[in-house]
Each structure stands twice: as C-alpha cells, then as structure tokens.
Amino acid sequence: MKAWQIVNDGIDALTLAERDVADPGPGEVRVRIEASAINYRDLMTVKHAAARGIPLPRIPNSDGAGTATAVGAGVTGIAVGDRVASCFFQDWTDGACSPEAMASALGGALDGVLAEEVVLKADGVVPAPAHLSMAEAATLPCAALTAWNALVEVGRLKAGDTVLLLGTGGVSIFALQFATAMGAKVILTSSSDEKLERARAMGAAETVNYRANPDWQKAVLDLTGGRGVDVTVEVGGPGTLARSVEATRVAGRIALIGVLTGGTIDPTAIMRKSITLQGVYVGSRRMFREMNKALELHAIRPVIDHSVPFADARAAYRAMEAAGHFGKIVIAG
Numbered sequence: 001m002k003a004w005q006i007v008n009d010g011i012d013a014l015t016l017a018e019r020d021v022a023d024p025g026p027g028e029v030r031v032r033i034e035a036s037a038i039n040y041r042d043l044m045t046v047k048h049a050a051a052r053g054i055p056l057p058r059i060p061n062s063d064g065a066g067t068a069t070a071v072g073a074g075v076t077g078i079a080v081g082d083r084v085a086s087c088f089f090q091d092w093t094d095g096a097c098s099p100e101a102m103a104s105a106l107g108g109a110l111d112g113v114l115a116e117e118v119v120l121k122a123d124g125v126v127p128a129p130a131h132l133s134m135a136e137a138a139t140l141p142c143a144a145l146t147a148w149n150a151l152v153e154v155g156r157l158k159a160g161d162t163v164l165l166l167g168t169g170g171v172s173i174f175a176l177q178f179a180t181a182m183g184a185k186v187i188l189t190s191s192s193d194e195k196l197e198r199a200r201a202m203g204a205a206e207t208v209n210y211r212a213n214p215d216w217q218k219a220v221l222d223l224t225g226g227r228g229v230d231v232t233v234e235v236g237g238p239g240t241l242a243r244s245v246e247a248t249r250v251a252g253r254i255a256l257i258g259v260l261t262g263g264t265i266d267p268t269a270i271m272r273k274s275i276t277l278q279g280v281y282v283g284s285r286r287m288f289r290e291m292n293k294a295l296e297l298h299a300i301r302p303v304i305d306h307s308v309p310f311a312d313a314r315a316a317y318r319a320m321e322a323a324g325h326f327g328k329i330v331i332a333g
Contacts, residue, residue, distance in 0.1 A: 003115030004313050005057040006049050011317045014046060017057070022119045024072035029122050031084060035138035035307075035332040036114050037063040039170065040258070043320045045108055054108060061331075062088045062106040064113030065128050065137035075122040083128040086113050087285050088141045090124035094286040102281070114313060114331065126288050129295050132302070139302040139328040140292070142282055143170030147233065148291040149283035150255030151178055155231035159183030164220055164229040164247055165204075166236050168195045170328045171257060173303050175233045176202055181298045184231075187223055189216050195326055202303075217243035228252060238265050245269045255280045303327030 003019045024030045042061050045052060065085040068078055078084065090110060092101035104124075106112045128137035150171075151157045163179045165172045165188045172188065179186050180203035187206040188199045196207040206223045210216040221228060228249035234241060235258035246269065248254055253276045270277055283291075294300070305325035308316045313331050320329055 001116040002310075003059050006046055006054065006060055007057050009046075009048060009050055011046055011314050011321070014060075014314050014317070015057075016311070016313075019115065021117050024070050024075075024119050026073040027075060027122050028072040028119050029068050029075060029078050029084070029125060030070040030117060030119050031064070031066045031086070031113075031125065032069050032117050033064045033066040033113050033115060034134040035065050035330055036061045036112075037135075037139040037141075037143070037170075038316050038320050038329045038331065039063065039142045040320065041142070042107055042112075043317050046317055047321075052108070058107075059111040059113070059115050059118075060107045061112040061114040062086065062108075063138050063141040063143075064118070065134045065140075068125075069117065071122070078122055078125065083130075083134070083137070084125040085128045085137045085288075086118075086120055086141050087124045087126060087288060088145065088282040089284070090121045092284045093123055094284050097281055097284075101284075116310075123285060126285060126292065129292050131296060131299060135304060135307055135330045135332045136302045138330055138332070139170065139304065140295075141288070143328065144174045144295075144302065145283040145288050145291060146257055146280055147171045147174035147178055148294075149287055150233045150257060150280050151175055151182070151184075151231065152290075153283070153287060154255045154278045154280055155233075155253050157182055157184055157231055161185070161230040162187065162224055164232040164244065165189070166232075166234065166240060166244070168192075168199060168326045169235065171235055172233065173199075173202075173327045176204060177300050177303075178294070180204075181294070181300060187220055187229060189220075198326060215243075217247040220247040224249075231255070233257065241265055242269065245273065245275060248273070248275055250274055252276075253278070304330055306330075307332045309333050 091104035191211040307330040
C-alpha cells in the first residue's frame, strides 16, 4: 500500500512510498483510510520533524476515517465493513491525560494515517457518525474534539453563556457550531470581513475584525457591557493570551489550545481576575463518543474549506501554511 512519509524537514521532503499492509494483532483493527484531515500540528510536524524529535521515516497526520478491513483476536464492537474514525491518542480512553496517553499520538510519537491502510488499536477508533461522509468524519479526531473538550469539559459551557473564539480555523469553527447548538452566545474575531460574515451566517452573534481593531479585547468588553465573556477558546498563544484574559470575566475560564503567536505570559492578571486557565490537548475516546452523539443529535456537519487528492497531499500542507482556509482542509481519495 502507498503511504506518505516524512523523511526530512519540509513539505517538499514528503515522500510517497510503498509499505507492506500489516495484519491486525490482538486488540487491533485494520482500516482502509478514505480521507485524512490536516491540523496545524501536522504542518509543524512536517516542517520541523527534527526539532520535535520525530523518528524518521514517519507517516504524518492524526485524523483519518475509513472502513475496517480486518479485526484482530479479541476485538468486539467493530466488524469488517464498519465506518470508523481514528482517535488522536491511541491510549487515552478516559480519565485525565497522562504521559502514556501523550506518547500514543498518531502522526508524531506513532505513525499516522496518511496512508491507504493503517493498523490501529480497537480502542483507538470510534464509529463514524452515520450522517457524515468519510471526508467529514476525518475532520473530527483533533480539531472537533479539541473544541468539544474546551467548551464542555474545561469550559463547562451552559446555555446563555458567552464564548470568545479567535479566528476561523478548524477548532474555532467547530467551537462556533457546538456553542450555538448549546444555546451560547458567540463572539468571534478574524482579520477578514468575508470570514466574519460567514461566521455570522453560521450563528456568531457578534464579530470583531482584529486588524481594524488592534485592541480587540476592548471591543469584546464593550459587547459584553464591560463584564467579559464566560469562556474563551484561546488558539493564538502567548501573543494573544493577555488580550484574552482582559476579555474574559472575573472567575471565567480560558481553554489554552494554540501557540500560533510568540510572546511572554504575565500571570498577574490571571491571578487578579481569578481566571481558570487550562491547557487542552485534544481529548479522550470517551469524549469523542459523547461528542459524536451531539453531532448526530443536532445534525452538525463539519465545514470543509476544500479537499485535495491523496496523490497531491503536499498541496494540503501548503494550503494550511497559507492560512487562507475557513474550516478544515482534507486529503481524500
């Protein structure tokens, strides 16, 4: 079978190679991958594998969906022909994150899913929601679950709360869909008026162009009557965190996900405002299954910016690097 491999740093160094198709061992399942979605983390792994200590060659990408083609001994609940999606962490079924879970990340510590077929743990896949295409299901393992964890597990979001979302990447757009389905009010920022208009059409109550309003946290405070938002999904990192803290209410909650911008963090304002700041690294299999129930109940469909063919996978990473997308970029077929 064919698989893309990181053999050196850089998108151009991605190499399409032939690999043997393995048989699943006890507790494992073999999956024919029909679509794989890209995350910013995948781009950084491809570009900076050496700095991240990634053993080479390594198959990239954590997010895939496909059909089970074989199951190993002792596997129950999964049969040949079932539609499944990969779990980002192969060894995080429930409970708190752990070093063992972190050491089981696909496309980093372990080979990923940018291949025609892969062998995964049976506890490292979940049934794909029935109403979604394979391409849509492939967007769920990282971005969707991160957004769900940030809002539900960390943010303890409830109807009537106000949520601040930064940008229109995969995590933020999933968070917009989840938050509006849960009856929360969303304030979303972007540098693009066109993207802000699309976000409003999807249910964002208020939007702020951070290029036109460099002190966008003040605009968020004005939109909340000076109180601040209840929950912030912080995908920028040190460069935006101080503004997010200012925009979040006293005793509010910030889910820290991204490190897209550089800078330093001063904890003083976090302490003075009694803010809960929690790092979020995707989520467990239990969270994934619960999220899928919500997706099915509300008939939520992921937003896919565009898809590229498997043979042209490098183009997907270049599109992620260009950062012009709204929602997810998928490699399919």
